[in-house]
Amino acid sequence: GAVVSQHPSRVICKSGTSVKIECRSLDFQATTMFWYRQFPKQSLMLMATSNEGSKATYEQGIEKDKFLINHASLTLSTLTVTSAHPEDSSFYICSASALFETSPYTDTQYFGPGTRLTVL
Amino acid sequence: KQEVTQIPAALSVPEGENLVLNCSFTDSAIYNLQWFRQDPGKGLTSLLLIQSSQREQTSGRLNASLDKSSGRSTLYIAASQPGDSATYLCAVRGIYNFNKFYFGSGTKLNVKP
Numbered sequence: 001g002a003v004v005s006q007h008p009s010r011v012i013c014k015s016g017t018s019v020k021i022e023c024r025s026l027d028f029q030a031t032t033m034f035w036y037r038q039f040p041k042q043s044l045m046l047m048a049t050s051n052e053g054s055k056a057t058y059e060q061g062i063e064k065d066k067f068l069i070n071h072a073s074l075t076l077s078t079l080t081v082t083s084a085h086p087e088d089s090s091f092y093i094c095s096a097s098a099l100f101e102t103s104p105y106t107d108t109q110y111f112g113p114g115t116r117l118t119v120l
Numbered sequence: 121k122q123e124v125t126q127i128p129a130a131l132s133v134p135e136g137e138n139l140v141l142n143c144s145f146t147d148s149a150i151y152n153l154q155w156f157r158q159d160p161g162k163g164l165t166s167l168l169l170i171q172s173s174q175r176e177q178t179s180g181r182l183n184a185s186l187d188k189s190s191g192r193s194t195l196y197i198a199a200s201q202p203g204d205s206a207t208y209l210c211a212v213r214g215i216y217n218f219n220k221f222y223f224g225s226g227t228k229l230n231v232k233p
Binding site: 006032034041042043044045046049091093095097108109110111112113114116 | 124154156161162163164165166169209211219220221223224225226
């Protein structure tokens with residue numbers, strides 16, 4: 001149980017285009033989802049915290065207008081990289097924190113498999 | 121601000137060896153500490169989670185210890201196998217914002233057959 005999926009797993013796009021990445025909790029409900037970015041040979045850095053039905057909270061240095069986050073349901077959050085540029089090329093990983101009342105999974109976050117974004 | 125450091129950055133050992141990975145953190149006010157495994161181009165797999173009140177956790181050949189007061193954790197891998205080759209990340213969550221993970225930069229482990 002406690003599976004998080006991401007789609008797509010890999011995307012290559014031209015500079016200036018927008019890319020949407022989906023994060024889904026498959027067998028549990030998640031009020032909170034998190035978006036991380038990982039550059040080569042570096043660790044994961046939290047970009048934003050996404051709460052169902054409300055605006056996302058962005059970490060310092062992350063532009064909210066560039067990285068649009070929508071958490072429309074308890075099982076889906078999306079990250080849209082708008083007007084992507086080569087410096088946005090990275091590995092994007094989401095995680096989900098379970099809603100206690102609807103699942104036995106507490107006290108940890110479950111990570112998706114990641115999305116490799118390459119901007120040409 | 122919490123800073124997490126992992127030493128060594130890379131480690132190469134022959135199959136069968138026991139090994140220790142180290143993680144240190146600067147702020148001892150943590151909610152818990154978690155060890156993850158990351159395979160190349162893949163997401164994270166949780167290995168062990170230690171609550172702040174615990175001293176260690178074990179799962180199979182893995183044993184993780186936590187010394188909160190000194191800001192240290194170790195991951196012990198017994199009888200290493202080539203399949204253990206991966207990057208190991210430790211992450212802590214603070215008591216003031218337990219939803220936020222602070223990750224170390226990882227130890228890349230290579231177990232040679």
